[in-house]
Amino acid sequence: MDFRLTEDQRALRRGVRQLLERRFGGERLRAAVDAGGVLDRGLWRELGAAGFFALRLPEEAGGVGLGLPEAVLLFEEAGRALLPGPLVATHLAAGAVPGAAEGETVVTTADGEFVEWLDAADTVLGAAGGAVPIRSVDPLTPLHRLPGGTPGAVRGPGSGALDADLVALLTAAEQLGSAARSTELAVAHARTREQFGQPVGGFQAVKHLCAEMLVRTELARAAVYAAAVTGDPVEIAGARLLADEAAVAGARDCLQVHGGMGFTWEAEVHLHLKRAWVRAERGLSGAAAEERVAAAL
Structure with a gap:
């Protein structure tokens, strides 16, 4: 069996990466940070026009007609670029909430303990009454x-909530993209930053950090891609665990490679760590994922 991406899938990934590099590159990323979390509606509509939200809708319903494996590739690229906004909720609401597929409607969900982008959302799935803004x-x-939310709690079907397993899988894909980008940043810095007359990548401790980042990322990639093909809840839980670890530990190791520079606002590294922390609290919690995998074993 051939587990490699098809040429169409590779072309899809290239196209999304090019779109995001053009529309949300390093300068736009820093501008978004300076703007304090204001959602770019123009970019949101452009994502809709490109089929980001309607990717899995049937063609007869105005969608692209692709599946979960292709959606995972899109969200991996979104995670790599640190693309902001309630991407998962809007994507999963496409076809059910008017305007979501086209990027005209921003959708968020009020499941678990936190609500992301509540003030920017046009539609909130679930009850968000009494929600309090936090830093x-x-x-x-x-x-x-x-109020009364519990970490990792996701309501079941019929509650207005999104499919918990799909939330977990697409979040894992974002974490995977972030982990891969952290690895790229660490390797690039290790090759160019010099100490004692040689690149820091020549030192054994730095080599080990970069190698460990790569191993975690590729393990998570295999698990996320496999879960996208099977849709199995246990495999999704395992993929989420590996992707969360790859994103959080990878960003921490990337900070170590960068030294004090990694904590500065002009660096991208600390933003990957902070986003990975927030994503890890979305939907399926680590403890719940571990219990699901353990029960299956």
């Missing part, structure tokens, strides 16, 4: 805390 560790993800 988010990630400057590109505004948060509200729900």
